Amino acid sequence: MKNRKYLVASLLLALAVGGCATDEAAKTTGGESGAAPAQTAPADSGAASGTALSDRERQRRAELLAQKRVHFAFDSSTIDDEARAIIEAHSAHLVANPQLKVTLEGNCDERGTREYNLALGERRAQAVERMMKVLGVAGSRIKTVSYGEEKPLCQEHDESCWRQNRRAEIGY
Amino acid sequence: MRLVAKGIALLGMALWPVFAHAVLTIEITRGVDIGTPIAVVPFGWEGATPPPQNISDVIGADLARSGRFAVLPRKDFISLPHEDKDVVFKDWRILKAEALVIGSVRLAAPGKYQVQFRLYDVFKGSQIAGFRYTVGADMLRSVAHQISDIIYEKITGEPGAFNTRIAYVTREAPAGVKPVYKLQVADSDGYSPQTVVRSPESLMSPAWSPDGKRLAYVSFEDRRSKVYIQNMTDGRRSMIAEFTGINGAPAWSPDGRSLALTLSRDGNAEIYVMQLDTRVLRRLTRDPAIDTEAAWSPDGRDIVFTSDRAGTPQIYRMSASGGTAERLTFEGDYNARASYAADGKSITFISRSQGGFRVAVLRLDNRTAQVLTETSLDESPSFAPNGRMIIYATEVRGRGVLASVSADGRVRQLFKLEEGDVREPAWSPYNRELQYKE
Numbered sequence: 177m178k179n180r181k182y183l184v185a186s187l188l189l190a191l192a193v194g195g196c197a198t199d200e201a202a203k204t205t206g207g208e209s210g211a212a213p214a215q216t217a218p219a220d221s222g223a224a225s226g227t228a229l230s231d232r233e234r235q236r237r238a239e240l241l242a243q244k245r246v247h248f249a250f251d252s253s254t255i256d257d258e259a260r261a262i263i264e265a266h267s268a269h270l271v272a273n274p275q276l277k278v279t280l281e282g283n284c285d286e287r288g289t290r291e292y293n294l295a296l297g298e299r300r301a302q303a304v305e306r307m308m309k310v311l312g313v314a315g316s317r318i319k320t321v322s323y324g325e326e327k328p329l330c331q332e333h334d335e336s337c338w339r340q341n342r343r344a345e346i347g348y
Numbered sequence: 349m350r351l352v353a354k355g356i357a358l359l360g361m362a363l364w365p366v367f368a369h370a371v372l373t374i375e376i377t378r379g380v381d382i383g384t385p386i387a388v389v390p391f392g393w394e395g396a397t398p399p400p401q402n403i404s405d406v407i408g409a410d411l412a413r414s415g416r417f418a419v420l421p422r423k424d425f426i427s428l429p430h431e432d433k434d435v436v437f438k439d440w441r442i443l444k445a446e447a448l449v450i451g452s453v454r455l456a457a458p459g460k461y462q463v464q465f466r467l468y469d470v471f472k473g474s475q476i477a478g479f480r481y482t483v484g485a486d487m488l489r490s491v492a493h494q495i496s497d498i499i500y501e502k503i504t505g506e507p508g509a510f511n512t513r514i515a516y517v518t519r520e521a522p523a524g525v526k527p528v529y530k531l532q533v534a535d536s537d538g539y540s541p542q543t544v545v546r547s548p549e550s551l552m553s554p555a556w557s558p559d560g561k562r563l564a565y566v567s568f569e570d571r572r573s574k575v576y577i578q579n580m581t582d583g584r585r586s587m588i589a590e591f592t593g594i595n596g597a598p599a600w601s602p603d604g605r606s607l608a609l610t611l612s613r614d615g616n617a618e619i620y621v622m623q624l625d626t627r628v629l630r631r632l633t634r635d636p637a638i639d640t641e642a643a644w645s646p647d648g649r650d651i652v653f654t655s656d657r658a659g660t661p662q663i664y665r666m667s668a669s670g671g672t673a674e675r676l677t678f679e680g681d682y683n684a685r686a687s688y689a690a691d692g693k694s695i696t697f698i699s700r701s702q703g704g705f706r707v708a709v710l711r712l713d714n715r716t717a718q719v720l721t722e723t724s725l726d727e728s729p730s731f732a733p734n735g736r737m738i739i740y741a742t743e744v745r746g747r748g749v750l751a752s753v754s755a756d757g758r759v760r761q762l763f764k765l766e767e768g769d770v771r772e773p774a775w776s777p778y779n780r781e782l783q784y785k786e
Contacts, residue, residue: 251660251682286743287705289685289698289727290552290772291597291610292654292661294566294573295617295638298594321572322594326550333725333743 240265246304248342251288251296253303259344263304266346267311278313280304281345282322283329285338290324297322304344372516372538372750372763372770374413382758383416384503387445390422391465392430392452399453400485403463406492407449407499409537410510414500414736415759420445432466437473445470447503451495456482463491467499476502489539509732512536513776514739515544515554515563516750520768531565533580536732536775538763544578545585553728554774555598564588564598564607575609577624588622599642599651601668608632608642608651619653621668632670643687643695644668652676652695654684663697663710676710679717683708685728689735689755696729696738707740707753720757727771731755733778739763741771 229237246259255263270276282301284293301320309315330337388408393399411417426439430452440448451465466478477498481491493511500508513533521527531545531554545551549568556563557577564577575589575598589595593612597619600607607622611629619632619642633639637657644651645668652665655673660681664673677683682700689695692712699708699717704724710717720738729740732752737759739752744762748769753760763770 251656286725288661288682288700289641289654291641292638292684294594294596295610295612295640298612298617299638320593323550323568324552324573326552326568331746333746 237265237268241269244346245343246346247339248300248344250285250338250342253296253299255303255307259304260307262346263307264311267308267313270308270313270317271311274317276348277317277319278308279319279321279345279347280308281327281347282320283327283341283343283345284325285341286325286328286333287338288325290326294322294324294326297324300342300344304346371541372534372765374409374538375762375764377751377760377762383414383418384447385418385420385443385445386411386447386449386499386503387420387425387440387443387470388449389425389428389430389451391450391463394452394454399461399488401488401492403451403453403465403488403492403495404449406489406537407496410493410496410508411499413537413761414508414510415754416500416504416736432475435468437468437470440468440470447476447499449495449499453488459484461485461488463488463495465495467502489535493535493537506736507734507778509734509736509775509778510536511779512733513560513779514538514750515556515772515774515776516741516770517551517554517772518765518768518770519550519748522767531563531578533563533776544580545576552772553597554772555600556774556776557600558602558604558777560776560779564600566596566598575607577607588624593617597640597642599644601644602646602648608644610640610642619651630670632666632668633673641685645688646690646692652686652688654686663695676712676715677717686710687730689731690733691735694735694755696731698726698729707738709738709755718757720753720755721751721760723751726751728773730773730775732775737775739773739775741773 240262243262246262270278280301282297284297301322305318305320308318328341330340388404391404408419412419420443424443427436429435429450448468448470453461453463456462460482462482464480467476469476483491490511496510497508513535515533518530518532519527526548529547529551530543531551532541532543534541544563547567547569552566554563554565561581562577562579566573566575573595575595576585577588578585589609591611591613595611597610598607605624607624609620609622610617611620616636617638617640619639620629621632622629635657637655639653639655641654642651649668650665651668652663654661655664661684662675663677663683663686664675666673680700684698686695686697694709694711696709698705699719701719705726706719706721707726707729708717708719723742725743727741729738731738737752737754739750742751748771750763750770750773
């Protein structure tokens with residue numbers, strides 16, 4: 177259960193980050209089409225921790241929130257460090273903005289079979305969902321859907337393209 | 349000799365609104381000119397205008413495509429007989445033809461054509477088969493395929509599968525236009541395509557009912573996977589599964605009464621069987637891994653499926669009532685989407701081999717596996733109903749195409765669309781409703 181170890185670590189990190197999040201969430205979040213989260217990132221009041229986020233930290237969080245895709249290795253739903261940081265940022269944002277609901281779309285590259293990929297895409301979306309729940313996002317606010325290999329972002333038949341397609345999309 | 353006096357096999361298809369269709373063209377990529385040398389003489393015709401279909405051309409193309417015949421070039425023919433009395437066997441022995449096909453088409457009544465043919469053993473100088481059919485113009489190609497089936501069976505000793513159809517999904521996405529997906533059905537030679545379902549979102553996993561009258565498939569038209577059944581006789585569609593989570597991998601039981609499905613309604617991809625008349629679901633697998641891509645054995649006793657319970661996707665077999673599963677594949681880190689040959693003795697599936705995803709066959713008696721292709725993005729293999737060919741999807745120069753390979757790997761062909769991608773092929777069961785034949 178190596179997953180558990182990093183989930184605990186993620187949780188601690190998220191609490192640290194999330195603790196800084198303001199309750200005065202930006203209310204300007206878009207609907208289905210989703211305004212860029214970077215623009216709706218909560219302004220930091222510094223209330224919770226008593227210390228203001230540094231400009232550098234704020235910028236780092238905005239950058240993470242601007243990323244709405246996390247990527248996976250072939251035939252894997254394991255969340256790597258890069259993906260974890262993105263999911264943590266979105267989880268903190270969701271915790272701070274309780275009116276938001278999130279849709280997680282799991283996708284695969286074209287290799288392998290379509291039906292197996294449909295199940296694998298779901299597993300990827302569920303991996304992100306599980307982490308968000310651990311980080312305090314209520315399950316009732318999360319919807320998962322799998323498109324398998326049916327919605328590639330990129331149509332070339334090579335690894336750089338396949339990597340882009342093996343993804344979970346975080347949508348508000 | 350009166351077999352079955354029905355000609356309604358393809359009639360149901362005519363109920364569909366017919367869209368402009370690109371026909372699949374077939375290119376034989378390996379295995380030309382092997383097999384029994386056969387001469388197919390252009391059929392006689394006494395009309396002022398050409399007949400609606402060139403029967404002998406259809407037969408010649410069928411036989412050539414099978415890889416079991418070397419169809420001799422017509423320019424070498426010394427005589428062009430249409431009647432039994434005109435056949436001179438010496439003319440065909442010189443060409444080293446082992447078999448000879450002659451025939452004729454005539455207008456029997458307005459809109460009705462009488463087709464007759466004879467098949468000869470050139471060495472023995474004797475007739476092997478001969479039949480006469482009377483049909484409408486729309487059934488002439490079907491008659492030609494039936495004649496090909498008879499020739500195939502008489503010469504090879506195995507049933508032919510020319511008078512069958514294939515279902516497949518096309519994706520057309522011209523630049524700047526939203527893609528259109530179509531579930532189509534065409535004759536086994538790619539002709540007469542009909543659109544069964546049209547959608548702006550992806551369609552996949554078409555599965556023929558055992559009677560060949562219904563297609564189960566997965567549609568993303570509601571922006572998530574749902575399973576439907578399209579009845580091709582009356583044009584009606586029914587929604588079968590729209591549970592929470594994924595709804596996919598439909599597979600008919602051999603009696604046509606149940607559908608195996610992959611659902612994640614209980615949180616994880618598992619295999620269920622739905623009894624179609626009551627819609628009652630029975631869950632067959634209980635494993636935290638992915639369990640999907642069920643396929644029934646022809647006797648209905650077993651189900652093969654894909655599971656990654658051992659860490660990578662592999663093929664397993666269990667009783668159709670569930671229970672313990674036996675792992676069937678051990679070579680490589682990816683074996684998936686198995687389906688049975690009609691005799692139940694082997695399965696075809698996708699196997700990752702030397703980095704590519706390729707069509708493989710596993711013999712169930714001695715558990716030997718053979719990889720049949722050299723392409724790298726193969727998907728969705730299924731056997732022809734006679735077990736001789738496997739049709740699958742692959743990618744050639746960036747385009748999705750269908751391909752078929754003989755079960756021994758010797759003969760290959762490609763089915764291409766002029767534009768767009770084609771994928772998800774499924775070979776129909778035998779068409780049991782033959783034309784009037786005497």
